[in-house]
Amino acid sequence: MDTQGPPSVWIDNSHAIVRRGMAACLQQAGFVVRGESVGLTPTPAMAGLDVLIFESEGSALRRAVRLVVGRRTRLVATLRAASEQHVREIVDAGVGAVLPHETLTPETLVTTLRAVVAGTVILPGDLLARLLVHVRQHSQLGPAELSSRERSVLRLLADGMDTRGIAEDLCFSERTVKNVVHDLLTKLNCRTRAQAVALATREGVI
Incomplete structure (x- = not known):
């Protein structure tokens, strides 16, 4: 923000x-x-x-x-x-x-x-554990469904980085990062970044 x-x-x-x-x-x-x-x-x-x-x-x-x-x-x-x-x-x-x-x-x-x-x-951590169970039950994610760029952004999200930090780390514009995050949430059927990270971690995508 x-x-x-x-x-x-x-x-x-x-x-x-x-x-x-x-x-x-x-x-x-x-x-x-x-x-x-x-x-x-x-x-x-x-x-x-x-x-x-x-x-x-x-x-x-x-x-x-x-x-x-x-x-x-x-x-x-x-x-x-x-x-x-x-x-x-x-x-x-x-x-x-x-x-x-x-x-x-x-x-x-x-x-x-x-x-x-x-x-x-x-x-x-304890709330995240509950969320992991929930997203696993409600999403089907195959590792091949994500591009290498999407995986890179997911990894940095998991590290707690914000949009600006991810853009600087990957040499992207902030607009590009926002677009990638939007695509990720759509693919993973998640409403928040936390859900996306939880699901990807649980499924071994990142």
Whole structure:
């Protein structure tokens, strides 16, 4: 994501202490906290917002996804507990990162948001493992279906690189990288980069 100036964040969480703690950590790290809400009430001010951190409980996921339709705002979900179905729904919705409350620290919060702003998808290892099972059940991928260029881009995505980093590494334009990623997602029947990497890794493509 291309941003001018400090990245802006809106924090949605039902616990005031959690919200204020997140806000303090992010402000200290150079983020601009645009506002706070509980259950997405009041409705976050979305114009020009870089990241919406929301607590994925109840209908919050569907509401958060509706808020970012047509915008460049990235979603980061926090979780208290997640069933396998919930994890699938979050990833399928295109959420940029998932932060379980049990592993949330100031360092992981800041590192994750910086990565999301840079265009990287972040999933904790245990959630990624669940996703691997899901994509294997819902996709059929043959190694021969991907070109060498697509495999190269996939490998760099798996290394956590964003669009700009991949373009520099492979001497492509950023537009070319975006086109390759789009083709990859279409071929693999995946909605997000995280899904594509998970499937390709599981099937031994990369």
